[in-house]
Structures are given as structure tokens and as C-alpha cells.
Amino acid sequence: MKEKLKTFIFAELIYHEDPASFGDEDNLLDAGLDSMGIMRLIMFAEKEFGVTLPxxxxxxxxxxxxxxxxxxxxxxGQA
Amino acid sequence: MLLGPFLHQCDLQPDALALQEQDRWINYRQLLKHAHSIAAALQSCGVIPGQPVAIHLDRGIAAASALFGVLLAGACYVPLDLKNPPPRLSFIIADAHVQVVLGLGVAPAWLDESLWLDIANYAAAIPEPVEIAAESLAAILYTSGSTGQPRGVAISQRAITAFAAWAADLLALSPADRIASSAPFFFDLSTFDLYAVLGSGGSLHFVPAGLSMAPARLSAWLMAQNISGWYTVPSQLAFLGYKGNLAQTPLDALRFLVFAGEVFPTPALIALAASLPQTALYNFFGPTETNVCCYWPVERHRLIADQSIPIGLPAAGCELNVDANTGELLVRGPTLASGYWRDGCVQSFLNADGWYATGDHASLDQHEYRFHGRMGRMLKCSGYRVEPAEIESAVNAMPGVKVCAVIGIDDPTAGQRPALAVVLDAEMTIAEIRKLLSRQLPTYMQPSRYLILEDLPLLANGKMDYQRLRELCEA
Incomplete structure (x- = not known):
């Protein structure tokens, strides 16, 4: 799941960071993920993983x- | 002049709420007192009417007081985007011929300390009265420039006054209004909040910064504050409509929402309109040079998912025209800026007939104007204007870069993003360009794609082949 999220984020939402050196704990918001990016990320995640994010x-x-x-x-997903 | 309606409200209702930021608030009398003291401090620094004064403050009570102080001194304000890297801010300070920078606390390291004026560090005072002509400048708003450097749009007291009076009338603003404010002061959207709202006796409530990322908390805040109107960007409203928990958060007080700065995707607008059946929606349109020149009161029954919405009718007494040959939207009227700020002077951008050519492709369809995208190279990235020339000039100045070109590629999140094609010497790398660019240009100007080429594609006449470049970047 994390790899799918990472691939989507660095292909579609954040371009100017190097994904290879971006760690799992690194701050996505500081890297430029904005409100529109979060919205698309949520749309992607709900569809891709079949969950409803409240x-x-x-x-x-x-x-x-x-x-x-x-x-x-x-x-x-467990809820 | 621009502050006339606000000063009138100070007389009428000095104790009414003017500004609220988190748990701090001030009334009209207190706002005027702050602004007076700042104006007097500027005068004692030798600031004279017409002189540009930079504002190194994020939107909020302090920044609004500083702006009003600058105007009461007859000077004109230059709001800085503090997210810009220091070299870009330094350029703007020098280009604007700024002699004073208003801020809080100590001066940032990149700034000449002798320019800094700490607005917390002055005594209450009344400024000397100044004569303010309608055509004197109120603000210089910097956007990306096609010359390769940021460019200041110089806006007169008359132009902002014309827009504010029109908007206050259109939206029937009154002292009962409680308006949310999220536009940074370096965006022209903020002129609605500062002058239309405070000139009508309403109150401004600064939207806490973190709420743009948390739509359910945003709607809860709008409800708790009894917000009656908000002028913001489509992306913010789209998120609110999609995940704002609006079914559980009735926004009964919300009379209107106005949006501008980007194209609102129609499916997202339909969702928002369905969630807020009582709220009037308006599409405002216009580049910084015209503030708002066109508007469309959203007619819900005409929203069709796969059709873009019109930009509508001429606004604020503007005249619009579409060039029969080029399809370019031309504007003239009272809200137009005076020109571009160059070497301490205003340089007009009007053609011989007094029209401003917007660079926007438009058409007239049964009394309504429609927008069909940009004609020139300018990009719109996350609501910001980006001139490819500004990125190119930064990259071309780097060692090891032979030549480069920037084009826009479509992006569902940001509208457009810049892509960079570059011819490099052997020792230069993309990683190095990324690193250097991040120190010079703000995030929204960073290229989304990098392409190393042996040569840039040229047309037979020697000009850049942007079509071929686009194909290469999108491949």
C-alpha cells in the first residue's frame, strides 16, 4: 500500500522532490502537498483501496x- | 480616498468588531488607532506620499493594520509573499524602490537592517494629514514577469475603490456581515476583504492557516463563526464540497461564496452547489492588471458536468471586447491598474485605444463571455501566475547550463505545472539544478518534469518549437 501511495504522490502530486531519497517519515506537507493534492490523494486512496476516509x-x-x-x-478500512 | 468608506465606518460604529484572528480581535476604533500610529511612524521615518513600503507580515491583524497605516500616510504598500526564497524577496525590495519594510520583531538576515521598521515598537500617535489623489498608487502587487524577473502591477486608489464599491453593492454587504478572509494580501482577492468588507462595516475573520488541509474542521469553523460570506479560490471550495462534512454542518448564515483565480471544475461546483442550496455562488474573473473585470452569478440549473462555466458579464463598469482577429479579451474601465512598476515609475500597459490586452482567449456567447485559456506562454500553477521566462532566466544563469526552455503541462491538481527541457555540460546534473532552483524560486514555480536534451527543438525560422517540446515532455 505504501509503495502505491508513494508512486501516486510522486507521479501526480509532488514533482520537485526526488522520490528515491524521500523517507516514509518525511513531511509531505513541507514537500509541497497542498489542499488540492490532499483531495486528489483521498480520491485515489478511496478508489484504489476500497475504503471510505471520514x-x-x-x-x-x-x-x-x-x-x-x-x-x-x-x-x-478496518472500521 | 480608498480608506474613505472605512474611515466613515470608524465614525459610525467605532465599537463594532473589525478583525478577528484566532482568539484575538479588534474593533474599528482600535484598528484605526493602530493604523494611525503606523502612519505616524512612517512619516517620522521620512516616508512621503506615493512612496512604496513593503509589508513583511503574513495576513492577519498586524498586516492589515500595517497596510492601513501605509495608506493613511499616503504611501503605497508592497505585500511580500514570505514563502518566496530570499533572493526573490531581495529583488522585489530593490525593484520596488522600497525605503521601509514593515515587520514584527527583528529584521530577517537577508534584509538591509536600516530598511526595517518594527510595528510593535512605536508609540500611539496621530499622523499629519495628507492629500491623496485618486490616481495615486495604493499597492504594488508582484507577479511573475515575462521579462524573466518578478513584475510589479501598480494599482491606484481609484482602481481598488471602484472594485470595492461595485463588490459591496453586488453582494449587499452590511455591518451584519461576518466575512471569512483567507487571501494573502499579495493577491488581489484581498482587496475585497480589506476595502469592500471593512468599508461596509462588516467584520473580517482570518481563516486559521491549518484549516485548508482539514475541510471538516473548516466547515465547523465557518459554522461556529457564523460566517456570512467568503471570497476564495476554487480549490479550497472544491475540497469543502467534497469532504467538508457539510451534511452534518449546516452553514445557515452563509449568504454567499465568491471564487476566482482558477477555473472551477464544473463537477466539483455542482457538488458544492448541492451541499449549500441557500448560498449564492459567484464566479469572478480578471488578471491582477484588471482586478475583477467579469463575473457570473452561478445559475445552478445551467451547471452541466462536462461544460465549463461562463465568466459572464462585464463587472464594475468595465468594458470588454474580443479582438476579432486574435480572439483575445480586451478590457478597459475603472478597475484597471495604472501600469507596471519599472525603475520607480509607472509604465502603462494600455494600447493606443486605451484597452488592456489580457492575453486570455475569450468569446462572447449570448451576452456572456467565456474563457478558453491563455494565449501567450504564461502558466497558472496552483492559482499563481508563472512566466516560463522567469524560470528560464534562473536556469540559464546556472553554471553548466547551455540553454533551456520551460513549457506548461496540464495538471489536474495545479491546473498547470512547468516542465524544463535543458541542454547541459557534462558536469552539470538535474539534481544540482533542482537544488539551486529551490533556493531561488517558490515551490509553485519548481518544474514538475525535467528533460535533458542534446539540442532544443527549433522551427525552420530558428524559433523554439514549443509544440515539439511539449510532445517530448509529455512522452
Whole structure:
């Protein structure tokens, strides 16, 4: 899941960072992920992983890094 | 002049709420007192009417007070985008001929300290009254320039006043209004908040920065603050409509939403309109040079998912025309800026007949104007104007770069993104260009794609073959 997210993010949302040197804990928001990027990321994740990500949980804390994103999506899938 | 309606409100209702930022708020009397003191401090620094003063503050109570202080001194403000790297900010300070930079605390390391004026560090005072002519400059807003450097759009008191009066009337602004404010002051959208709203006696509520990433908390904030109107960018509203928890968060007070700066994708607008059936929606259109020249009150029954929405009717007394040969949108009227700021002077951008050629492709369809994209090379990236020439000039100045070209590629997130094709010496690398560019240009100007070529593709006449370049970059 994390690799799919990473591939999508660095192909579609953030271009000017080198994905090879971008760590799972590195801050996606500092790297330029903006509100429109988060929206597309959520649309992608809901479709790709068959989950519904609750509106009220869309927070910088849940989308701030690849690890945080993966944890959040997995949690939402179990609910 | 521009502050006339605001000063009138200060007389009428000095105790009314003017600005709110997080848990801090000030009324009209307090805002005027702050602004007076800043104006007096500027005068004691020798600032004279018409002189540009830079604002090194993020949007909020302090920045709004500083802007009003600059205007009360008869000077004109140059709001800085603090996300810009220092070399770009230094260029703007020098280009604008700024003698004073207003900020809070100590001066940033890149700035000549003698220019810095700390707005927390002055005594309450009343400035000397100044005569302000309608045509004197109120603001210089910097955008990306086709000359390869940032370019200042010089806007008169008259132009902003004309827009603010029109918008206040269109939206029937009143002292009862509580308006959300999220536009940075270096964007022309902010002129609505500062002059239309505060000139009508309403209050401005600064949207806390983190909320743009958390749409459900944003809608909860809009509800809790009883926000009655908001002028913002489509991407923000699209996110609110899509994931703003609006079914559980009734925004009963919200009379209107206005959007500008980007094309609103129609499916997202349909979703928003369905979630907010009581809220009037407006599409405003116009480059910084015209502020708003065209507007469309959204007619819900005419929204069709696969059709773009019109930009609508002439706004604020502007005249519009479409060049019969080129299809370019031409504008003249009261909201037009005075010109570009060059070497301390205003250089007009009007043609011989007094029209401003926008560089936008438009058509007239049954009394309504429609926008069909840009004609020149300018890109619109995440709502910001980006001139490829500015990126090219930065890259061409790097050692080991022989030649480069920048084009725009379509991007569903940002609208467009720049892509860079470059011819390099053996020792230069893309990684190095990335590193150097990130120190010189803001994030939205960073290329999304890099392509190393042996030679740039040229047409038979020796000019760049942008069509071929696009094919190479999109391959």
C-alpha cells in the first residue's frame, strides 16, 4: 500500500522532490502537498483501496507522511 | 480616498468588531488607532506620499493594520509573499524602490537592517494629514514577469475603490456581515476583504492557516463563526464540497461564496452547489492588471458536468471586447491598474485605444463571455501566475547550463505545472539544478518534469518549437 501511495504522490502530486531519497517519515506537507493534492490523494486512496476516509479525519496529522497515511487508511478500512 | 468608506465606518460604529484572528480581535476604533500610529511612524521615518513600503507580515491583524497605516500616510504598500526564497524577496525590495519594510520583531538576515521598521515598537500617535489623489498608487502587487524577473502591477486608489464599491453593492454587504478572509494580501482577492468588507462595516475573520488541509474542521469553523460570506479560490471550495462534512454542518448564515483565480471544475461546483442550496455562488474573473473585470452569478440549473462555466458579464463598469482577429479579451474601465512598476515609475500597459490586452482567449456567447485559456506562454500553477521566462532566466544563469526552455503541462491538481527541457555540460546534473532552483524560486514555480536534451527543438525560422517540446515532455 505504501509503495502505491508513494508512486501516486510522486507521479501526480509532488514533482520537485526526488522520490528515491524521500523517507516514509518525511513531511509531505513541507514537500509541497497542498489542499488540492490532499483531495486528489483521498480520491485515489478511496478508489484504489476500497475504503471510505471520514471527512472529520482529514487532518494534517493523518496525511503528513507516508507512514501516517498508510496507518490512517488501514485503520479506516478496518472500521 | 480608498480608506474613505472605512474611515466613515470608524465614525459610525467605532465599537463594532473589525478583525478577528484566532482568539484575538479588534474593533474599528482600535484598528484605526493602530493604523494611525503606523502612519505616524512612517512619516517620522521620512516616508512621503506615493512612496512604496513593503509589508513583511503574513495576513492577519498586524498586516492589515500595517497596510492601513501605509495608506493613511499616503504611501503605497508592497505585500511580500514570505514563502518566496530570499533572493526573490531581495529583488522585489530593490525593484520596488522600497525605503521601509514593515515587520514584527527583528529584521530577517537577508534584509538591509536600516530598511526595517518594527510595528510593535512605536508609540500611539496621530499622523499629519495628507492629500491623496485618486490616481495615486495604493499597492504594488508582484507577479511573475515575462521579462524573466518578478513584475510589479501598480494599482491606484481609484482602481481598488471602484472594485470595492461595485463588490459591496453586488453582494449587499452590511455591518451584519461576518466575512471569512483567507487571501494573502499579495493577491488581489484581498482587496475585497480589506476595502469592500471593512468599508461596509462588516467584520473580517482570518481563516486559521491549518484549516485548508482539514475541510471538516473548516466547515465547523465557518459554522461556529457564523460566517456570512467568503471570497476564495476554487480549490479550497472544491475540497469543502467534497469532504467538508457539510451534511452534518449546516452553514445557515452563509449568504454567499465568491471564487476566482482558477477555473472551477464544473463537477466539483455542482457538488458544492448541492451541499449549500441557500448560498449564492459567484464566479469572478480578471488578471491582477484588471482586478475583477467579469463575473457570473452561478445559475445552478445551467451547471452541466462536462461544460465549463461562463465568466459572464462585464463587472464594475468595465468594458470588454474580443479582438476579432486574435480572439483575445480586451478590457478597459475603472478597475484597471495604472501600469507596471519599472525603475520607480509607472509604465502603462494600455494600447493606443486605451484597452488592456489580457492575453486570455475569450468569446462572447449570448451576452456572456467565456474563457478558453491563455494565449501567450504564461502558466497558472496552483492559482499563481508563472512566466516560463522567469524560470528560464534562473536556469540559464546556472553554471553548466547551455540553454533551456520551460513549457506548461496540464495538471489536474495545479491546473498547470512547468516542465524544463535543458541542454547541459557534462558536469552539470538535474539534481544540482533542482537544488539551486529551490533556493531561488517558490515551490509553485519548481518544474514538475525535467528533460535533458542534446539540442532544443527549433522551427525552420530558428524559433523554439514549443509544440515539439511539449510532445517530448509529455512522452
Amino acid at each position: 471527512d472529520t479525519e482529514i487532518e494534517p496529522d493523518n496525511v503528513g507522511s507516508l507512514n501516517k497515511l498508510e496507518n490512517w487508511i488501514k485503520r479506516s
